Amino acid sequence: MPELPEVETIRRGLEERVMGRMFEQVEVLLPYLIKSPSVGEFIQQLQGKKIERVGRRGKYLLFFLSGEYVLVVHLRMTGQINYVKSDEALHQKTYIILTLDNGYQLRYIDPRKFGMFFLLRLNQLNEIPGLRNMGPEPLEEEFTFGYFESLLSGKKRKIKALLLDQSAIAGLGNIYVDECLFLAAIHPERMAGELTSIERRMLFNAIKQVLREGIMHRGTSSQDYFDVEGEKGTHQEHLKVYQRKGNPCYACGTPIIRQVVAGRGTHICPQCQPEKKDAT
DNA sequence: ACGTTGACCTGTGTGC
């Protein structure tokens, strides 16, 4: 579920609430979610650590802790982090409970049990493969048009597959990729290396715009995404193609179609996003 | 080296 705008919304919610707090108690109800170290060490090392800052890299949440430790969390498809009073009833799908020193808990909820937790030293962060190979942050200065062009140039790969690749650009997922390609009027099966210079520029701008709007609307809630207070985002009300199959395109009225591209459900306006670039 | 496919695990929606 959560892509960059959703994870960023969660990060902001957490930072507001848990900066400076200490983990008093750690309960792990589903051990395999802890990828490293062992569950025993995870619990023992996390207890007593203070949260100095909450960061984000792509779709990973990073809790920077005292003693140069970092708690890394990936929500995968259906993970949620709730900030609730310790005496609130437990949601049935709660698998990790982190009790803070202010009477509140961070509770990790995950119906599909796909999430990943790591506790590492600051200097070990790149031992997580997904972090080591992560591409640039698309909303930071490091993501330049020059970099984007070098990424596409000569690539015989569908543009959608490339945009979903976290080692190319950090944080894009299926929803925002479909939205970006629509905004740039590019068919998802076009080969990355064959986009015109105007199309590359359009797509570069679309990535930044779509992600910024997603954050502004506090994320897209189609079913499982909620922020730390359990609130939904509102960006689903602003989607142009994602999950609009059969509905008229806002630009031209043509019904939006859905097909599988790069192994993912993909939403396209066949009129605005033609398969082949016009030879004119 | 690169690109595509299946697996991970569970819940929900659809069609018969």
Add this chain to the structure above:
DNA sequence: TGCACACAGGTCAACG
């Protein structure tokens, strides 16, 4: 209603 099946926002290992 019951049931089977497709599908779900992500990532990684295992293929060709």
